[in-house]
Amino acid sequence: MSGDRTPGRPGRRPSLTWPPLARPLHPGAWWLWALGLAVAASRTTNPLLLAMILAVAAYVVVRRRGDAPWALSFRMYLALGAFIIVMRVAFRVVFGGGQGDTVLFTLPEIPLPEAAAGIRLFGEVAAEQLLGGFYDGLRLATMVVCVGAANSLADPKRMLKALPGALYEVGASVVVALTVAPQLVESVRRVRRARRLRGAAGKGRRALRGIIIPVLEDALNRSLALAAAMASRGYGRTAGADPRTRLITGVLVIVGLVGVCGGLYGVLDAAAPPLLGAPLLLGGGAVALAGLLVGGRRVRRTGYRPDRWQPAELLTAGAGAATAALMFLTAGVDPENLYPSLSPLSWPELSLVPVLAVLAGLLPAFLTPEPPRSAATPPAAPYTGGATGGPGAGGANRTRPRKEPVP
Amino acid sequence: MITFEDVSFRYEEDGPAALAGVDLHIPEGELCLVTGHTGTGKSTLLGAVNGLVPRFTGGHLRGRVTVAGQGTESRPPQEFAHLVGRVGQDPLAGFVTDNVEEELAYGMEQLAVRPEVMRKRVEETLDLLGIAELRGRALRSLSGGQQQRVAIGSVLTTHPSVLVLDEPTSALDPTAAEDVLSAVLRLVHDLGVTVLIAEHRMERVLQYADRLLYLPGDGSVRDGTPAALMPDCAVAPPVVQLGRAAGWSPLPLSVRDARRRAAGLRQRLADLAPGPAHPGDAGPGPAAAGDPHRTPIGEPLLTARSITVTYGATVAVRRVDLRLAAGEVTALMGRNGSGKSSLLWALQGSGPRRAGTVEVAGGDPGDLPAAEARALVGLVPQTAADLLYLQTVDEECAQADAESAVASGSCRELLDELAPGIEGASHPRDLSEGQQLALVLAIQLTAAPRVMLLDEPTRGLDYAAKRRFGAIVRRLAAEGRSVVIATHDVEFVAAVADRVVVMADGETVADGATPDVVCSSPAFAPQVAKVLSPLPWLTPDQVARALTAEGADPAAPLRHEAAPR
Numbered sequence: 001m002s003g004d005r006t007p008g009r010p011g012r013r014p015s016l017t018w019p020p021l022a023r024p025l026h027p028g029a030w031w032l033w034a035l036g037l038a039v040a041a042s043r044t045t046n047p048l049l050l051a052m053i054l055a056v057a058a059y060v061v062v063r064r065r066g067d068a069p070w071a072l073s074f075r076m077y078l079a080l081g082a083f084i085i086v087m088r089v090a091f092r093v094v095f096g097g098g099q100g101d102t103v104l105f106t107l108p109e110i111p112l113p114e115a116a117a118g119i120r121l122f123g124e125v126a127a128e129q130l131l132g133g134f135y136d137g138l139r140l141a142t143m144v145v146c147v148g149a150a151n152s153l154a155d156p157k158r159m160l161k162a163l164p165g166a167l168y169e170v171g172a173s174v175v176v177a178l179t180v181a182p183q184l185v186e187s188v189r190r191v192r193r194a195r196r197l198r199g200a201a202g203k204g205r206r207a208l209r210g211i212i213i214p215v216l217e218d219a220l221n222r223s224l225a226l227a228a229a230m231a232s233r234g235y236g237r238t239a240g241a242d243p244r245t246r247l248i249t250g251v252l253v254i255v256g257l258v259g260v261c262g263g264l265y266g267v268l269d270a271a272a273p274p275l276l277g278a279p280l281l282l283g284g285g286a287v288a289l290a291g292l293l294v295g296g297r298r299v300r301r302t303g304y305r306p307d308r309w310q311p312a313e314l315l316t317a318g319a320g321a322a323t324a325a326l327m328f329l330t331a332g333v334d335p336e337n338l339y340p341s342l343s344p345l346s347w348p349e350l351s352l353v354p355v356l357a358v359l360a361g362l363l364p365a366f367l368t369p370e371p372p373r374s375a376a377t378p379p380a381a382p383y384t385g386g387a388t389g390g391p392g393a394g395g396a397n398r399t400r401p402r403k404e405p406v407p
Numbered sequence: 408m409i410t411f412e413d414v415s416f417r418y419e420e421d422g423p424a425a426l427a428g429v430d431l432h433i434p435e436g437e438l439c440l441v442t443g444h445t446g447t448g449k450s451t452l453l454g455a456v457n458g459l460v461p462r463f464t465g466g467h468l469r470g471r472v473t474v475a476g477q478g479t480e481s482r483p484p485q486e487f488a489h490l491v492g493r494v495g496q497d498p499l500a501g502f503v504t505d506n507v508e509e510e511l512a513y514g515m516e517q518l519a520v521r522p523e524v525m526r527k528r529v530e531e532t533l534d535l536l537g538i539a540e541l542r543g544r545a546l547r548s549l550s551g552g553q554q555q556r557v558a559i560g561s562v563l564t565t566h567p568s569v570l571v572l573d574e575p576t577s578a579l580d581p582t583a584a585e586d587v588l589s590a591v592l593r594l595v596h597d598l599g600v601t602v603l604i605a606e607h608r609m610e611r612v613l614q615y616a617d618r619l620l621y622l623p624g625d626g627s628v629r630d631g632t633p634a635a636l637m638p639d640c641a642v643a644p645p646v647v648q649l650g651r652a653a654g655w656s657p658l659p660l661s662v663r664d665a666r667r668r669a670a671g672l673r674q675r676l677a678d679l680a681p682g683p684a685h686p687g688d689a690g691p692g693p694a695a696a697g698d699p700h701r702t703p704i705g706e707p708l709l710t711a712r713s714i715t716v717t718y719g720a721t722v723a724v725r726r727v728d729l730r731l732a733a734g735e736v737t738a739l740m741g742r743n744g745s746g747k748s749s750l751l752w753a754l755q756g757s758g759p760r761r762a763g764t765v766e767v768a769g770g771d772p773g774d775l776p777a778a779e780a781r782a783l784v785g786l787v788p789q790t791a792a793d794l795l796y797l798q799t800v801d802e803e804c805a806q807a808d809a810e811s812a813v814a815s816g817s818c819r820e821l822l823d824e825l826a827p828g829i830e831g832a833s834h835p836r837d838l839s840e841g842q843q844l845a846l847v848l849a850i851q852l853t854a855a856p857r858v859m860l861l862d863e864p865t866r867g868l869d870y871a872a873k874r875r876f877g878a879i880v881r882r883l884a885a886e887g888r889s890v891v892i893a894t895h896d897v898e899f900v901a902a903v904a905d906r907v908v909v910m911a912d913g914e915t916v917a918d919g920a921t922p923d924v925v926c927s928s929p930a931f932a933p934q935v936a937k938v939l940s941p942l943p944w945l946t947p948d949q950v951a952r953a954l955t956a957e958g959a960d961p962a963a964p965l966r967h968e969a970a971p972r
Binding site: 157172175176178179182183190191193194195196197198199209210211213214217221222224225226227228229230231232233234235236237300301302303304305306 | 457459462463483484485486487488489491492493495497499500501502503504505508509512513514515516517518519520521522525526529547561562565752755757758777778781785786787788790792793794795796807810811836850851854
């Protein structure tokens with residue numbers, strides 16, 4: 001799928017197909033794009049801009065998500081966003097504090113003892129107060145939805161594969177854990193069912209023991225078998241790194257990542273001291289990168305069909321970066337419209353640059369290749385994951401998509 | 408290619424030797440079958456090839472094992488990844504990734520094979536094993552045979568010169584096993600891979616094996632061609648046993664060999680009626696001594712009417728009627744997913760049942776609490792060990808007595824009858840497969856059900872253990888119980904069952920006396936029936952007894968063939 005563009009023969013230009021052939025985009029590109037949108041959202045409380053960002057994210061997701069299970073998670077993030085907004089507004093109503101002059105309605109106030117001075121329950125509800133909550137909530141919700149967009153567009157497993165070599169072990173254990181989890185669920189079901197055959201002696205701790213011991217035994221056996229299988233297939237073949245290198249790698253990566261976190265905080269929080277911002281971010285990034293490079297040097301391993309950065313990926317990541325950068329630019333030049341005034345209340349307005357910034361985020365919806373749909377690939381079997389339980393699924397016939405699942 | 412130089416191995420310093428003074432030299436391109444009873448060190452021998460033994464198992468290895476000149480003493484198993492490909496019993500337990508293509512590429516990624524080469528090899532391997540249409544599928548959604556072929560493919564992509572297969576088909580139904588073994592044979596013939604295979608369905612590999620390694624159990628390894636070792640090898644497929652009974656030399660290794668030689672034997676047997684397939688003297692119990700061929704159908708114990716089991720939209724069992732009579736052993740056959748297990752669980756009452764009624768002693772086990780249901784119908788599930796959770800055999804027995812509210816010691820008594828000599832202090836999980844099965848069976852029998860259902864009990868049992876288990880089953884029946892066994896094992900069915908019910912797609916497609924059902928289709932027929940067809944003989948024991956009874960000298964029977972009594 002990544003090799004869809006035939007290498008040009010001498011004397012012939014490589015024919016660019018349009019629309020591009022369907023292929024999954026590098027997950028990293030989607031993440032950069034989504035983070036760009038999220039950063040942009042963090043720089044404004046203008047509901048119009050935030051709504052635009054939401055619309056852009058949702059549109060791109062609808063146009064470019066595949067049909068894998070994680071692609072359906074976007075709806076969940078939208079619900080989460082709505083929940084965040086509702087909570088924010090509700091809190092403003094409950095602990096309103098009564099700022100603002102435009103009183104909409106008055107709720108009976110609950111008197112509190114002296115000790116809780118400064119906290120007010122209910123009372124007058126002002127438009128400023130509600131709007132403030134709404135704007136805040138909307139900003140947070142938009143950022144969450146942006147992350148959700150990345151989650152539903154990018155294949156999490158391919159993302160793990162794209163991890164730098166030094167983090168390979170971490171990625172491998174996550175992948176293994178992901179595959180083992182359904183097996184564990186399956187053995188719990190199987191054992192619970194089998195226990196009924198012994199008259200399901202007792203409940204509570206006794207029953208728990210009857211379930212946990214066979215399940216643990218199963219899990220232990222499986223992990224030993226897996227370890228042996230991985231070793232005989234060459235896993236850890238080049239892990240002959242001396243402990244010192246490992247220590248250096250670990251320290252560098254962790255210190256670097258802490259630096260990156262601090263730096264991000266500095267960049268995103270406008271009130272933070274300037275030294276805590278970009279310099280710390282860049283410094284941390286550099287240290288972490290050095291750690292990954294040191295760690296990566298000892299790795300001799302290749303990747304099967306790695307995702308490559310092609311023009312479409314660059315464009316997607318670039319679109320996200322452009323949105324964030326333009327928004328930052330506006331924040332420096334013309335901040336009024338990014339933070340619409342609450343007192344006096346004013347109708348939020350849009351200016352050209354932020355609108356262009358947000359629209360830049362829409363480009364991937366049109367300029368990237370479509371994701372491959374499994375309908376186009378030969379009869380893909382439904383993933384029977386959870387339904388493979390059944391009376392004997394653990395041992396012999398853990399086989400065809402079984403028809404004997406759980407009660 | 409592989410050499411063992413005076414190799415000895417013990418799991419514990421002062422424990423018994425799993426391998427003792429083994430000297431072996433296996434040249435390139437051989438198909439080598441490793442055989443022996445369970446627990447004689449087959450897995451140890453196979454694991455030693457790439458150093459998993461002792462590095463992953465613990466224990467003390469003396470001597471030297473080399474593959475292509477590289478010794479396992481100085482290098483970890485990882486360093487053998489390009490030389491030795493290893494596939495175990497349960498493919499799912501060894502999968503690292505979750506889809507077919509990535510699984511095939513995994514080994515190569517570890518060996519840092521260049522991406523272009525990887526791409527090509529994955530395609531080649533997909534074709535070689537006939538799994539190209541599965542490429543993007545999730546591994547868990549594949550059938551057992553497909554999974555096992557993917558597992559073989561995933562070690563082949565690194566182009567190993569040795570393939571080690573530890574009972575690759577023991578968890579598969581016959582068709583799937585056939586697929587896997589034919590893939591292996593193709594590798595041997597087309598690629599010249601050296602294959603070391605431990606396989607309990609010997610009858611399928613024996614005829615192709617260049618060499619047989621027989622482990623008698625004392626830690627030694629006997630090494631020779633199948634024809635040379637078979638005459639006195641304790642583990643032998645039915646066709647070889649038939650050859651022994653008929654006194655043929657050299658022994659036939661395949662049905663084809665035997666069939667070509669059997670004309671005389673068929674003539675001799677033509678006028679004889681086959682004796683009972685399940686001899687009364689096979690077990691230690693006295694009960695079945697005078698067992699006639701077909702146990703007369705006794706009183707009906709269980710009557711099931713139009714049992715239906717569904718899971719969502721899938722119909723697992725569709726309107727199945729079943730009557731079980733006292734003293735009868737019924738085999739339930741059919742491919743994986745045909746509804747055998749669902750039917751058993753529904754009959755016992757613990758599993759889901761959408762419609763239909765079950766009547767046992769006037770009650771319906773599905774409507775009763777679990778403790779009462781198990782006193783009517785007992786069920787031993789496919790993974791019998793799921794029922795065991797205590798520290799010692801004695802504790803399990805005591806627990807079983809308490810569960811069934813019977814006098815203490817009842818379970819232990821049953822266990823001693825079924826499998827004498829299991830130490831009470833041993834941990835249930837340290838027992839062999841056969842002993843575990845006996846323990847679970849004893850626990851279930853403690854509740855004194857008159858109907859006993861066994862789901863795939865013979866999986867993982869070797870020929871001898873199967874024989875012992877067959878005797879146990881016959882005794883249970885002789886004591887007036889009705890036993891149902893879901894199984895794929897035709898030879899076991901031929902030797903033990905009175906009646907066979909075949910299921911397909913949730914429905915009963917055949918139901919009748921064992922010889923009638925089993926001999927009516929070549930796919931289901933046991934080896935002896937294939938050799939002696941159209942005569943209805945099922946087991947080598949039957950033939951041996953008939954020949955002995957005939958008074959002929961079994962060592963030279965064919966001279967008398969013209970004068971049957």
